[in-house]
Amino acid sequence: MLEVKDLAVAFGSIAPLSGVTFSLAKGETLGIVGESGSGKSLTAMSIMGLLPMSDGRVTSGSIVFDGQELTTLNESDYCKLRGGRIGLITQNPMTSLDPLKKIGTQVDAVAILHLGMAKKKARANTVDILHTLRIPEPALICERYPHQMSGGMKQRIVIAMALAADPDLLIADEPTTALDVTVQAQIIRLLDDLVKQRGLALLLITHDMSVVAQTCDRVVVMYAGRAIEQGPVLDIFDNPQHPYTQALVGCIPRDLKDGEKLTSIPGTVPTVLNYPEGCKFHPRCTRAQNICTTVQPELDRNGDSAVACHFAGASI
């Protein structure tokens, strides 16, 4: 469905993203996980052709969606794709909703624009979608304005807008970060159901390892603008190969026995402006050797998994 190969993005002379490779099949949930500044949101923006700032551009690599190359696509074709065959869910629902328009009108507009539906049919479609999203009294909700709803409800409306044109791929960029845990759980369940029932492909971008554990089939771990490890979710959590992934898994409190401590990663995430030479993780890595300071490790593929580390394997 989606195939990203060796993607690199630059803003002028700054190269915040490079060597990003992954693929996503129908009915699959792929998680992109990383800390702030890892380039996970930028990856999503590149796929959507929404690179911020005028000088941002894809410098190399390819993005193929359903057999169509996206990096060379012109703007008007992209517009048909966005909101049509690719739906986007953002972190802050308020930025996706027009505060001056009724909910119904906003969701209708997507179907009218992309599927050429008549107004009446679009509204029926909207009510249908709101119903599948378990929104009570959908017809009534259509007549409300965004400010009359809670954060969790607004996020459901955003999901409804993403679904209105019956997309094949859903990109969700931190869809639950701004929400409370009980609301997050409901939204995650909703997304899960959508993937299973509609056979959607879901690209879930998050910083939260437990959300990944809960929902994803496969995971891409990003650090400092590179995909450093990927594989099936069980392998990533139970048998991580990259030292960063290993540390990241150890950072989250889970049922630790008494006296067991959280592991932490010394130092801080580098910013685009001070990326180190060689492997971007080497200043914080316990396994770093001389070669790590000079040579950038390439993604080494092994079946369904891949890792970019000179000393991959063996746990800490």
Place this chain on the structure above:
Amino acid sequence: MSNLLEVRNLAKKFTSSGGAFRKARTMHAVNDVSFDLPEGRVIGVVGESGCGKSTLARLILRLIEPSAGTLHFNGEDLRAKTPAQMRDLRAHMQMVFQDPYSAIDPRYTIERAVLEPFLVQGVKPIDGAAAQVEALLNMVGLNPGLADRFPHQLSGGQKQRVGIARALALRPSLLVLDEPTASLDVSVQAQIIGLLEQLRDELGLTYLFISHDLSLVRYFCDEILVMYLGRVVEVLPDTNGQACHPYTITLMNSTFVPDPKHRRVIRPLEGEVPSPFDLKPGCAFADRCPQVSEICRAETPELSKHSGHLVACHNPI
């Protein structure tokens, strides 16, 4: 072990003033909260946004004036203190704030920020200012070379360490931690939690730890207060304790574990958190509760012992 902090029936009402077309409305941000914090313990307060946990932290430090209830710190009645007496007492009870980005005056160097506690309390740093700054920065794992930097030159984790250094400068006995890691990356969160654990052991601190993250609270705290709409609904005496309140159970089931082998089965949760304005009588969770019965809508449940710990529920599980 004596109680460092005793909170009894603490409450805070905010009243919005009415106008020509509006009725005055009362919001119960914190309602009838009581607990003891023994010396050396770590009590966690967990709840979702709007449950009153941050207000509770500020009430305990008297940064907000309580509407009702009593507060005793080290046996002294805090609510009877004059503002001047309260200022002196603040040396013994400190707070680490959620947002390290705005918790330090942007015009202050790190050195000046770390020395501010001494200045406002009129205390001369032992061995001189420079040595004190160095000692404090070392204590929180920061390079003393950062002393002449400004906050905007530091990362979030570094700023939070400065916040901790400021809070600990005057050697308080109680530290209130208001979501100290909520705005940090996970790897940095683990660093800060590790630092807080180490400091507790070294300095014999007592913590009140406010968080929305149940798994973090379970990892870090000895005892957990679960709050919903201004009230404590359950007190889990230890982190392995079995929850009895339907809300706590919902919260636990909504908190994912970072282990794909143990995925949660998420049950649909009806309705939304009710508005904290003009609360109806009865249990605030009644409209969403699977265990709801007649009495829940009529009578607000009090905290009472059930299977060994305090629960505020008419039909505990």
Place this chain on the structure above:
Amino acid sequence: MINIIGKKIGAISWLRRSPLAKAFNSWLGKIAGGFLVLLLLTAIFAPWITPFDYAAQNLMNGNAPPAWPHLLGTDQFGRDVFSRVIYGARTSLSVSVTAISISIVAGMTLGAAAGYFGGIFERVVMTIVDLTWSFPDILIALIFVAIIGPGLTSTIFAIAIAYLAQFTRLTRAQIVRLKQETFIEASINLGGKPRHILLRHLIPNAITPVIVIGMLAVGDGIVLEATLGFFGLGAQPPTPSWGAMMSSGTAQLFLSPWVIIFPGMAVAATVIAVNLFGDELIRALDIRDRLKEA
């Protein structure tokens, strides 16, 4: 000696790093700022620059057109216009800067107190301050002239009061916003007294936009000073003031236009330079949003 040089270099590098220096980065800022520096130097060193005594009359050479040695001509009493324009810069700048300084100090005190303490006190202060804003500047000046007679003191007070509301409102808005910041809560939590919170946190964080607006107000102050001088309410003869000079020139507007044109140009150039430089400063410090608050 070396020490002195060291200090000098220290002062220069401080100047380079100061926000004022940032406004010099653009060419517009360079031109406007350069003009203002030149004007300031001219005003300070007026006695050494002017070729003639500004008050020396020479009735035999009245209304002489610009020519050597009277570069900008002479007025009806034969006084050198060039010398008078330069001394006029002294009057205009010192009156405006003094008045605005008084206004800033008073406005910041009132605004900070109102914003910090709030309640009834805030309402009373802001109402009174807003009242001063609703009076025309000229009317305020007339009141002072009526009380203490015409002259520069009246002018200074009139300008100071005319701008009081602006500084008070701007300061209050900043303080009210800053009071919500976590670092203020943190400082209170450390045991900071109101004095400490106000003087060490709130005012230092609020001062930059006030100073910038003050700088812009100096330009307006110069215009107001010239206006009052023009109506004979400001500087009294023989004190040279751009406004008074233009006023005395109106009688011979067609006979000797230079008497009125050059002080007029001086006012216009100064005000334009002040405004351009102020805009550059606002851009350099990135405080446009904070100025909108008031």
